[in-house]
Amino acid sequence: MSRNAVEWKQTPSFPESHYVDTRIYTEEDIFLDEQRKIFNKCWIIACHESEIPNAYDYRTFSHPGGPPLIVIRGEDMQVRTFYNICPHRGNTLLYEPVGNAKRITCIFHAWSFNATGDCIDISRGKEGYQDRFGCKDAGLREVKTELGFGGFVWVNVDDDSCTLKEYIGEAMGMLDEHLNEPLEVFHYHKAIVNTNYKLWHDTNSEFYHDYMHYFNRITGMIQPGYFDRKYTGYPNGHASVGSMAIKYDAYEGSKARGVGWPGLAPGGWVLIDIFPGMTYNLRTSVLRMDTAIPLGPNKLLIEFRGLGLKRDTPEERAERIRDHNMIWGPFGRNLHEDLLGVHGQGLAMRERTDSKWVIHGREENMTIHDEGGMRHFYAEWSRRMGRKAYDPYGEQAAVAK
Ligand code: FES
Ligand SMILES: [Fe+2]
Structure with missing residues (x-):
């Protein structure tokens, strides 16, 4: 039988776990809450290790919690992640989705950073900041990064999060033996x-x-x-x-x-x-x-x-x-x-x-x-x-x- 306006809105006759309110899919305030409480707290896959095979290879990633990220492989072949944000006045550092950058130079005022997130050059630094501020004060914001479960690069913007292993727990058990090879x-x-x-x-x-x-x-x-x-x-x-x-x-x-x-x-x-x-x-x-x-x-x-x-x-x-x-x-x-x-x-x-x-x-x-x-x-x-x-x-x- 078709439903009139009142019937259409009636709460389904199921236990509360068996239906959801559609506003969780549409409302801006709920989405902002999800960014804070879910995406900025959970481990998220940014890319796969094979997408950045060589030293200085990078991949940019639009993190669902908000911050744009750079995933980059260092000279030591370790994969690290940083905010794609210049610590000077907040400009975007890298624009390409993928590339290779031994030195990351901000186009705005030419501050430079290396693949481990250190600031390596501040243009006319001494003249402007004398001894008050220097490269040692201007590194990139690092984000927790772990490789795992098939060689994926996982990131967590919450410095206080649990480890990736703790986050996954036993959930990957059925795939464990199938993901041993590169x-x-x-x-x-x-x-x-x-x-x-x-x-x-x-x-x-x-x-x-x-x-x-x-x-x-x-x-x-x-x-x-x-x-x-x-x-x-x-x-x-x-x-x-x-x-x-x-x-x-x-x-x-x-x-x-x-x-x-x-x-x-x-x-x-x-x-x-x-x-x-x-x-x-x-x-x-x-x-x-x-x-x-x-x-x-x-x-x-x-x-x-x-x-x-x-x-x-x-x-x-x-x-x-x-x-x-x-x-x-x-x-x-x-x-x-x-x-x-x-x-x-x-x-x-x-x-x-x-x-x-x-x-x-x-x-x-x-x-x-x-x-x-x-x-x-x-x-x-x-x-x-x-x-x-x-x-x-x-x-x-x-x-x-
Ligand atoms: S905003 Fe990057 S150097 Fe100024
Ligand atoms: Fe399907």
């Missing part, structure tokens, strides 16, 4: 979508939407083992989904995958969601990494990386690239469908229509179509935010008093 990024693209970052992470946290993916229905959903996959939630909001064998040859025009992955059964598939917006997706021959970087409450940059083994022969690499592009490339079978889903959600929510609730109510014993993965995410989100995802402004709580 990896290499062979594909990078980004998409900018008018939607909220959490809606993208949701698509990686629930598989009920395989109904949208013809390919997944044929190669996965109708194959044995699909409904046996289980979600496992871990502390800090991370979750994994168990492996199954994908039957690629069930799809016309496709074929069984020839190049495998160390330790992974043929056709194997492991997916791990890392809070608040990163997903490892290892499928047979390719590791895909998504990084969700919000640019605002309803604007999202998603970085997509495809990785193979560093030791790949040219033939193996070519096959991985083919496998990757067929499913996950910008013109592949699946990715644009996911983007359409979250684009549609963003479109519907953008105007702050009175669409009030999003339902996460499926319970199927935490198997693949259970929406427990999302519930696990929003429990952590609520904990960190000090707001309930179903009642972000405390209105229901106030009425209940």
Whole structure:
């Protein structure tokens, strides 16, 4: 039966963990709160070590908490991260997304810095500052950086954060044995979508939407083992989904995958969601990494990386690239469908229509179509935010008093 205005806004008849208020996707004040309490507190992937293989190679990164960053490899081959901000009068230091810089010179007044963040030159320093201020007082702001879990470069702008290892805990257990070898990024693209970052992470946290993916229905959903996959939630909001064998040859025009992955059964598939917006997706021959970087409450940059083994022969690499592009490339079978889903959600929510609730109510014993993965995410989100995802402004709580 259709719903009138009052019925449409009625609180869903589910437990409070099974739905959220749509304002968590649209409101500016909630987004600013997320930057402070989530993005500036959590470990975030900035790039992969293979993107900066040589001394002085750098990559700029737009951190979702706000500060623009430079990830740079030093002469000692150590990877460090700094604010991409000049300590003189706050100018941007590096503009290119990628490059090599033995010396970073600010274009504004020509102060220079090295790859370890030290100031090495202040133009007419003595004349202007005499002995009151010098290079020793003007280093770049360093950001905690760790390499791990497949050679990714993780950053945390909170100096007092836990270690990366503590943050991840046991969540990467299902991939541990598959990420021992050096990896290499062979594909990078980004998409900018008018939607909220959490809606993208949701698509990686629930598989009920395989109904949208013809390919997944044929190669996965109708194959044995699909409904046996289980979600496992871990502390800090991370979750994994168990492996199954994908039957690629069930799809016309496709074929069984020839190049495998160390330790992974043929056709194997492991997916791990890392809070608040990163997903490892290892499928047979390719590791895909998504990084969700919000640019605002309803604007999202998603970085997509495809990785193979560093030791790949040219033939193996070519096959991985083919496998990757067929499913996950910008013109592949699946990715644009996911983007359409979250684009549609963003479109519907953008105007702050009175669409009030999003339902996460499926319970199927935490198997693949259970929406427990999302519930696990929003429990952590609520904990960190000090707001309930179903009642972000405390209105229901106030009425209940
Ligand atoms: S702002 Fe960079 S040198 Fe002045
Ligand atoms: Fe999908």
